[in-house]
Amino acid sequence: MPETRPPIELNGVSLAELQRLIDERRLPPVDKWDPPLCGHSGMRIARDGTWFHDGSPIGRPAMVRLFSTILRRERDGTHVLVTPVEKLGIDVESTAFRAVEMHCEGHGRERRIALKLNSGDAVIVGPKHRLSVVEAGRGPSPRVDVRHGLEAELSRTLYYELAEIALAEGEDPPGVWSDGCFFPLEPK
Structure with a gap:
């Protein structure tokens, strides 16, 4: 499913309006999903925030936005991409x-x-x-x-x-x- 949500812009928006935009975003309930770990995604988030898959940068911002919605940090500090049926590891060099x-x-x-x-x-x-x-x-x-x-x-x-x-x-x-x-x- 392609990402259809546009990025939120701060310019020209009051913080009350910004809060409304944030509240309207419907993110997947990744905190409620607990499928088994199926392996590694082949993905990495570099220190500068660039997302990579199998060593190549992901050039489509909509794909990065989509993957970011299913990203979670586990209690042990590792990061995973999670859906209702699978969980895949992802390497994060600094912060997500x-x-x-x-x-x-x-x-x-x-x-x-x-x-x-x-x-x-x-x-x-x-x-x-x-x-x-x-x-x-x-x-x-x-x-x-x-x-x-x-x-x-x-x-x-x-x-x-x-x-x-x-x-x-x-x-x-x-x-x-x-x-x-x-x-x-x-x-x-």
Whole structure:
């Protein structure tokens, strides 16, 4: 079944409208499916967010969007593509998604931060989509929880934008507010 959902765009959309668009997306209930592991998919998500199959990049964004809807992270940290009847392993070098665009409304405790993902989805940082910074060996890795144990790493540009906000507001420790929650920008 081809992917027919267009990517969510942040430009020109209020966060209330964005939340409505997010809520209208009907994602498969992969958290409810538990078929047996059937092997490996031959797929890999590179550190930069590029999806590969048998060593070749997947060039169709609609295919990546489709596969991203059936992706889940298992309790042991592995990633799988899951349907009601089969589960296939997929290698993920860093995080499953990349946050590539940001839109903010409000200031301080009243701020809400929306992030567009490379999969065409979006999240609003807050209680359900927590922002954290982890030490990843190559430096701090800012991440946001997406769904089913999956995370999106923020691009360096977005991380610097958040750092500018944090420094301008002078919180101690440095961090940002979004949707009523405070998120420190220091590695755990």
